[in-house]
Amino acid sequence: MGEATVVLGIESSCDETAAALVTGGRRIIAQRIASQEAAHAPYGGVVPEIAARAHAEKLAPLIEAVFADAGMALGDCDAVAATAGPGLIGGVMVGLVTAKALAMAGDKPLIAINHLEGHALSPRLGDPDLEFPYVLLLVSGGHCQILRVEGVGRYTRLATTIDDALGEAFDKTAKILGLGYPGGPQVEKLATQGDPAAVPLPRPLLGSREPHFSFAGLKSAVLRAAESGEYARADIAASFQQAAIDCICDRLSVAFEIIDEVSALVVAGGVAANRAVRGALEQVAASHGLRFVAPPLELCTDNAAMIAWAGIERLRLGASDPLDIAARPRWPLDPDAEPVRGAGYKA
Numbered sequence: 001m002g003e004a005t006v007v008l009g010i011e012s013s014c015d016e017t018a019a020a021l022v023t024g025g026r027r028i029i030a031q032r033i034a035s036q037e038a039a040h041a042p043y044g045g046v047v048p049e050i051a052a053r054a055h056a057e058k059l060a061p062l063i064e065a066v067f068a069d070a071g072m073a074l075g076d077c078d079a080v081a082a083t084a085g086p087g088l089i090g091g092v093m094v095g096l097v098t099a100k101a102l103a104m105a106g107d108k109p110l111i112a113i114n115h116l117e118g119h120a121l122s123p124r125l126g127d128p129d130l131e132f133p134y135v136l137l138l139v140s141g142g143h144c145q146i147l148r149v150e151g152v153g154r155y156t157r158l159a160t161t162i163d164d165a166l167g168e169a170f171d172k173t174a175k176i177l178g179l180g181y182p183g184g185p186q187v188e189k190l191a192t193q194g195d196p197a198a199v200p201l202p203r204p205l206l207g208s209r210e211p212h213f214s215f216a217g218l219k220s221a222v223l224r225a226a227e228s229g230e231y232a233r234a235d236i237a238a239s240f241q242q243a244a245i246d247c248i249c250d251r252l253s254v255a256f257e258i259i260d261e262v263s264a265l266v267v268a269g270g271v272a273a274n275r276a277v278r279g280a281l282e283q284v285a286a287s288h289g290l291r292f293v294a295p296p297l298e299l300c301t302d303n304a305a306m307i308a309w310a311g312i313e314r315l316r317l318g319a320s321d322p323l324d325i326a327a328r329p330r331w332p333l334d335p336d337a338e339p340v341r342g343a344g345y346k347a
């Protein structure tokens, strides 16, 4: 499936409204993202009802703008792909119902995309040499998992978090330090001015035999360090980031004991935009003789190009979905994965 194939992608599962046109030749013809950061900032987090309303207002003009940018129309597309879950259900419904309407009006196949699969396949959009199977560290605001990616739609989950996701830990640390929302990029920025060894912080589950994650204890320790008044904020940010990185590297090294025959270590999801995290993972990959692949920074956080690309990957396999397909608030990549003790809805 080459340059001639064009898919429209739509993303609306959290607080970014996004649309993109991507070709089977891995070219992003046009893409636009409307962030709702300003609308949610006063509340220190995403308010689902505000998000759903904003998606409903912004999505149609955004799609129109993407077509205008590309000098194309719906008739030029081969399929319409939209996030159908997991995520905030009101927003997901706005995107999915819009995609259904376009698919019906243009007589195009509808492709319902798992948002997590969008992240999981996003590194293949930027890297034509990335072949299956690969090991994926998926680190976003709602998820922290290690997966073996066997192929499109084929995932084996090796580890997950038993409490907070990594992006959530960054966001909570940002809140404790009085930084704005979303916190990840701000913690990263402040950390560059701090000493990663200044604050003694725990590394939860370090050395544990199973490769699962836990970040709740780390967050509590950050809160205690901040309340003690003993440490500079930049030192807390840097020490938190270092503790989180140590946890990821340790958990991956345990996972690698049970993983074989993979071509690369791949990172995806919002936290993959963190340069310190990327640098540490590059070393982990090198020590296991693997290639390291990360999407370009702008494709790490939520976007529609990755949804369009996942649509292309599925279209290539002949997939399309019925117009009555439902939006799903929860949709694990590996439905057969065993529940982990202590894990909540994020499993």
Ligand code: KG4
Residues within 6 Å of the ligand: 014, 139, 140, 141, 142, 143, 166, 167, 168, 170, 171, 182, 183, 184, 185, 188, 269, 270, 271, 272, 273, 274, 275, 300, 301, 302
């Ligand atoms: O994938 P994403 O955009 O949305 C979800 O599907 O959750 O991930 C958002 C998460 C947020 O928790 C955000 O703070 C975090 O990714 N994030 C970062 C960075 N950029 C985004 N965390 C650490 N460093 C960053 N540079």
Ligand code: ZN
Residues within 6 Å of the ligand: 115, 119, 140, 141, 269, 270, 301, 302
């Ligand atoms: Zn995401």
